[in-house]
Amino acid sequence: MLRWNGWGDDSIEYPLPENAAAFLAERVGPGAPPQDARLEDVLTAVPPSRLPAHPLIQTEPLPRLLHARGQSFPDWVALRYGRIPVFPDGIAYPTTEEDVADLLHFAAQHQVQIIPYGGGTSVVGHINPVVGAPPTLTINMQRLNRLYRLDETSHLATFGAGIRGPDLEAQLRARGFTLGHFPQSFEYSTLGGWIATRSSGQQSLGYGRIEALFAGGVLHAPAGRLEFPPHPxxxxxxxxxxxxxxxxxRMGILTQATVRVAPLPGREDFHAVFFPDFVSGQTAVRQIMQAGIPLSMLRLSTAVETATTLALAGHEQLIGLLERLLAMRNIGAEKCLLLLGFSSSNDLVKTARHAALEITGKQGGIHVGRTFGSQWHKSRFRTPYLRNTLWEAGYGIDTLETAVPWEDVPATLNAIEEAIRSALAPWDERVHLFTHLSHMYRHGASIYTTYLFRLAPDPEETLHRWRLMKEAASRAIVAHRGTISHQHGVGTDHAPYLQAEKGALGMAAIGNALRCFDPQGIMNMGKLIEKS
Ligand SMILES: Cc1cc2nc3c(=O)[nH]c(=O)nc-3n(C[C@H](O)[C@H](O)[C@H](O)COP(=O)(O)OP(=O)(O)OC[C@H]3O[C@@H](n4cnc5c(N)ncnc54)[C@H](O)[C@@H]3O)c2cc1C
Incomplete structure (x- = not known):
């Protein structure tokens, strides 16, 4: 069963390896396990629904609680402590396009706010009802999840927009195709959610971000139905x-999406290279990108992230041996791990690997084979379960991301890390933070920072400290002219920083366009644009 106040299926645990507790205590201090609110108590706090009756709408407390919050850090604090100020008034699970049109009509008639809901994996407040808003209806798209058509000639597949990652891939794989879109939230996030948030998968280097994969579809907006033909x-x-x-x-509900799919690759390999330091690693990945070598993934960790990955990997003896071998090749404490993914035909994989490793070698990188890469690939959707374990041990963890041109990567990365690190100084609390370049482009890269800290005894205090870190990092991103989000989207948490990126005229253009599709303003108020 899905955890109501954490990540994923509650039969899946990710225990910390033996040495991890000591590692965390040394970095940020010992954690104090918090007391979770009980589900029964939280359910009794759900107020009566304000929605008029409708045959497609459920108003019982449990579904309303399960759709009240997503996966952002404030969402976790709200759910774990049972401090949820507002719940959706009802939940609908449409099974047809007509259901969606009917619900939109009902909402317009009764001035009801609508929140389209995919998998609820948003990490920036996208699907949370707003305090003080009119009655709110969350429309869960999970039953619109069919493969309508696979055009094997054009490599186009049309799905119901509520389909989750594993179901989508399973249906394509059965016919020899893949979408190749693998966000870390893959198990639960949906095609419609990916499109509505401009998501990026871990192998988007090879397959493309969702904006490259989304070819067309059907939108039901309060102002009408719009079809997007899949022109090449x-x-x-x-x-x-x-x-x-x-x-x-905010524009309406995407009911169907046509995506550009690819034949399953003949071969898929993940390799690892260790560099003596981050500068050499960064030079190598930039050169690989600018040489146009066909890879499906590049992920370069800083020295702290590399040390953390190795410390939390378990396998102490094996890691010790690896570290001694690397030390003999002058790769020591500042070592940085690069993962490289290759997904294509056997011949192309071989050629690309040869070309990429030639560049990494010239920067002092030592290729250590496939073990690390394969391990990463195997456990890539399991890592988010660590968040449950860490919370239960008294630690909060969050991530943030941006993208900048290559020239600005070092200064932006340092500024983000410094902003987060110093935010908790007034409490004498330490933050363990580390970064990787997660998606690479010819002209720049995305910077993805993870920060881990101790939960305070009081949830309000924990939230306050998180807010200070988030705001400091967001200001650093804006000051370095980075995008406020490379992949997570805007939601509520990034909305205050959007104008700095789009400009006043750009914001007005977006606001006017949204109004054209939703003249009464019934779609997902307060998200993306703060006041409209
Ligand atoms: C552990 C974890 C790892 C993550 N890793 C990644 C990652 O690697 N890459 C990445 O890009 N993101 C990642 N995310 C963020 C999140 O998974 C993405 O934003 C994802 O695209 C959200 O999809 P969803 O189906 O869960 O949408 P939801 O969270 O349900 O909704 C997100 C937004 O999309 C809108 N929406 C959803 N469906 C529709 C529809 N059919 N029509 C119109 N609007 C719709 C909602 O109204 C909302 O505004 C991660 C999140 C978590 C918790």
Whole structure:
């Protein structure tokens, strides 16, 4: 069963390896396990629904609690301590397009706010009802999850937008295809959610970000129905499809999506290289990108992230041996791990690997084979379960991300880390933080920082400290002209920083476009654009 106040299926645990407790205590101090609220108590706090009756809408407390919050850090604090100020008034699970149109009509008639809901994996407050808003209806899309059509000639597949990652891939794989979109939330996030948040998968280097994969579909907006044909390309004026990408449920509900799929690769390998330091690693990945070598993934960790990965990997003896071998090749405490993914035909994998390793070698990188890469690939959707374990041991963990041109990567990365590190200084609390470059482009890279800290005895205090870290990091991103989000989207948490990126005119253009699709303002208020 899905955890109501944490990540994933409650039959899956991710215990900390033996040495991890000591590692964390040394970095940030011992954690004090918090007391979780009981599900029964939280359910009694759900107020009566304010929605008029409708045959498709459920108003019982349990489904309303399960749709009240997503997966952001404030969401975790709210759920774990049972401090949820507002719940959706009802939940609907449409099974047809007509159901969706009917619910939109009902909402417009009764001035009801609508929150489209995919998998609820948002980490920036996308699906949370707003305090003081009109009655709110959450529309869970999970039953619109069919493969409608696979055009094997054009490599186009049309799905119901509520389909989750594993179901989508299973249906494609059975026919020899893949979408290749693997966000870390893959197990639970949905196609519609990926499109509405401009998501990026771990292998988007090879397969493309969702904006490259999304070819067309059907949108039901309060103002009407709009179909986007899957043209391979078009010069017919501005592309409205691009407005839908990243629209965060404010434009309407995407019911069907046609995506560009690829034949399953003949071969898929993940390799690891260790560099003596981050500068040499960064130079190598930039050169690989600019040489146009066809890889499906590059992920370069800083020295602290590398040390953390190795410390938490378990296998102490094996890691010790590896460290001694690397030390003999002058790779010591500052070592940085690069993972490289290759997904294509046997011949292309071989050629690409040869070309990439030639570049890494020139920067002093030592290739250590496939063990690390394969292990990463095997456990990549398991890592989020660690968040449950850490919380239960008294630690909070969160991530944030941006993207900047190559020239600005070092200064931006340092500024983000410094901003977070110093935010808890007034409490004499330490933060363990580490970063990797998660997605690479010819012209720049995304910077992905994870920060781990102790929970305070009082939830309000924990939230306050988190807010200080988040705000300091967001200001550092804006000051370095990074995007406020490379992949997580805007939601509520990033909305205050959007104008710095889009400009006043850009914000007005987005606001006006949304109003055109939703003139009464019934779609997901308070998200993406703060006041409209
Ligand atoms: C552990 C973890 C790891 C993550 N890793 C990644 C990652 O690697 N890459 C990445 O990009 N993101 C990642 N995320 C963030 C999150 O998974 C993405 O934002 C994802 O795209 C959200 O999809 P969802 O289906 O869960 O959408 P939800 O969270 O349900 O909704 C997100 C937004 O999309 C809108 N929406 C959903 N469905 C529709 C629809 N059919 N029509 C219109 N609007 C809709 C909602 O209204 C909301 O505004 C991660 C999150 C977690 C918790």
């Amino acid at each position: 390309a078009s010069a017919a004026g501005p592309d409205v499809r691009h407005l839908l990408l990243g629209s965060e449920g």
